[in-house]
Amino acid sequence: MRPLTRETTPPAALIGASAPLETGIVHLGLGNFHRAHAAVYTAQALAAEFGDWGIAGFANASRRVVDPLTAQDHRYSILQLSEHGAQAGVVDVHRSAAVLADDQSAFIAALVRPQHRILTLTISETGYSRSSRTGRLDLDEPAITADLADPQHPVSAVGLMALGLARRAEHGEPFTVLSCDNLQSAGHATRAVVTEFLEASGADADVLSYVESRVAFPNAMVDRIVPATTPATTDEVSALLGVIDACPVRAEDFSMWVLEDEFAGGRPAWDRAGAIMSDEVERYEVVKLRLLNGSHSLIAYLGGLDGQSTIPDAWRQPFIRDAVLAGIRTDYLPSIALPQGLDVDAYVESLTHRWANSALGDRTARVGSDGSTKLLQRIPAPAEHALKSGRVPHQLALTTAAWICAISPPAGFTPGSIADEMQDAARHRMVEATRGARGPRAHAIAVLNAGFLPDSLTAHAAFVDRVAELVDVIVRHGVRAAASDALRSSTSGSTVREEVR
Template identity: 40%
Template sequence: MTEQTPTRLAPEALRHLPATIQRPAYDRDRTRIGVVHLGVGAFHRAHQAVYIDDALALDPDWAICGVSLNSRDVRDALRPQKGLYTLALLGQTPQLRVIGALREVLAARDERERVLGRLSDVDVRLVTLTITEKGYCLSAGELDFEHPDIAHDLANPRAPVSAVGYLVEGLRRRKLQRLPPFTALSCDNLPDNGGKLRRAVVAFAQRLDHDLACWIAENGAFPRSMVDSITPATDDALRSRVAAELGCVDAWPVQREAYAQWVVEDAFCNGRPPLERVGVTLSNDIAGYDRAKLRLLNAPHSALAYLGSLMDIGTVAQAMATPVLARFVERLMREAIAPNVVAPRGFDAARYVDAILERFRNPAIQHRLSQIAWDGSQKIPVRLLGTIADALAAGRPIDLLCLPVAGWLQFVRRQARDGVALTDPMNEALSQVGRRATGDAAQDVEAFLGLHGVFAPLATDVRFASALRDAYAALGDGSPEAVATALASAG
């Protein structure tokens, strides 16, 4: 007896799904592609595409053409499914939802002209991007004309390979057709993402055609944005669970925590989806939201990473299940960080802290502290030292804020003692200081403060140095027991 091939997720399978599975709340056949998304990876499909899926129930003109700039994998997985895929929301009660917003999936390396055709289609009015920071081909925040992809595209502008090259060629074709430009919306987590994208696109166009560059600068739009949602990688366990619950195979489901945030600058040039009706925050202070996230979310993450690692704890959820650490982190957020955050208008810091704490406690998200601990030399200055500097300027106490910084120093010392390399661009310098550390707070802290790439200009502030020495001494030998005692006694 031959084994039957499992049914594949496809439009005709939707009506046979169990009633517990949420499915598109609109007629997909009546939708039109109005969005091109560059970088159709897991985060986009778990985040922006879900908002657009909700928006399509209100306006059918904003379905998505997803473009993979380098890989064929997503196209090959989802094209047989007509773009359908499953989102697993990870919470106390996990939920599955089939997303229908992705009407077309293209692989740019094979289908360049189809991609450019979409970018110059009159129905397409919005191009969104999740290509990671390296995809913008920047150097010191500006377009790197020496980057191989940019050099290629300048020499072959009608056959681009970079995101910037595709945007400029698409806009050039629209100008020739007397079509208005599309809005280009960066959804990558880099500061001033829209500003960086605008400058890169205009600079590239300027090298090719001065009039085109002026037309883009005068008529185009590049809103800033902020996105947030933890999106673990798809694994075989997810695929098996989805297949069992759907009763059919999904080649590439995605998963994320239930929480999601998308803040967008309301600066579009050619219409937009009804984003404000599907949970998107429209604001002209994206920098304020970025700052709040950096300080109220990312800084406590780092605190959990270093203090929790010293306590031999594995994940964020396990750290939050450790009462002494959970209490300290909540105090850190409410008493030491929130008062030093200049929040955007309408931003409720207390509710934001509540939401973050709930996210941290979510046992369905296995966010490893060891991974969050990477690149401390890059993260500590922007996540914690800026808040400390603001607190000092305002005359506020910094003792709670210094404990996670001291935790990082103790973490570096422990890794160096154990001969474990740090995942950090300053590994060599940090490890040298860590190996020389003896546990004497005055000597060790003075040596670490000598790393001016991390601590300047706070390194010369006697108030900071004193508080950091006290915090370092309180952590003792950095053992789980010493750290727990220091946290219990904090403040």
């Protein structure tokens, strides 16, 4: 069987159409999500309306995708998995692939090139270098500190964007920076950190004026579950397409992209590929970040502590389903202003099918990783909404408690091998923050007082006390007992006044 290349691609398998040789988009972050989401929309958009919108892709540090992608003429396959079976297709939209860490000057040059009109980003929530306490640029982050000391040789994503835009300001061609990460008000957030960096680095007024008036930062909501590729993925693609793909992507059959139609230098016909152009992006974002992502975190942490290796395995546990649906009903939905026309019951029903997708087999440890960053987008706002309304958000407290026990367990508590696999850059800081804490409650309070969640949330004694109480229950009686405790409280109508001690 031959490797996947331009010559061996089965014509019927090609998604969209071949991209032009010219590139109009620069992308940072060549991971699975980009290749299963924005790249697919771009390929389909070019099939509907041809244009110079090929993608110049940059991985952050690894050659894991770059080398096989280059060897395959920048083509790769997507294995789409659903309860109805598997389908495979080939995407041909990238025109170059490089590693940022190997040659940062090439990335800056790509940003400066006048023909390039859009930078898309999948750098994860951590890549925006935002403070968990303030939401602003974290000037104390080591990479930001180093970049501000030498802004002509940056290493952070924010510093690199700032330098590229500063040099692009010399010719003044309009440009768009489009975040494709799970970041609420992602466009506003990206504009803010880039502008704050430029101001802190002493950028001149012409550069700041260019970024303000000629660079667009549209908000966008992205939604597709894209689990890690496994060795079996290549075998499945081979069976379906008859070629060997060294860098395939697995994805669910659901995909959604909602965009503000604010592009300074034009865009592909993403709307003709199924993207939704809306002035209510932030409402869609909130629905997704809370109902899907927030619930996903709860499934992952409860499942991890219960020994369930995949999200479908966890979802099959009645206590987890009950906790998630109670969280949606009592904690999340009251905090959301829904976009016009959204059938929320149908949306929630679709989520239950996505979480049950055993063919996808999304790993619990993957979803539970990086919670210290992810939970900032999912917990504080709805929790504060409930607390200010006089209600304790028991399922949000349970999510927080389960995260603490999975990532930084209290002394004497063993979270299990699945929780041990979860990655979190803040794990060391959590360990340091809890050093010397006596007992599960003190451990939980130490984490909450260490700045992992906003001060405006941890100022609510009722929330801190409830999280500490549930951590204690997890440690002493197990995660199922804690979920049962939270569920009873969610359905009892207890108030903040009743919960405060």
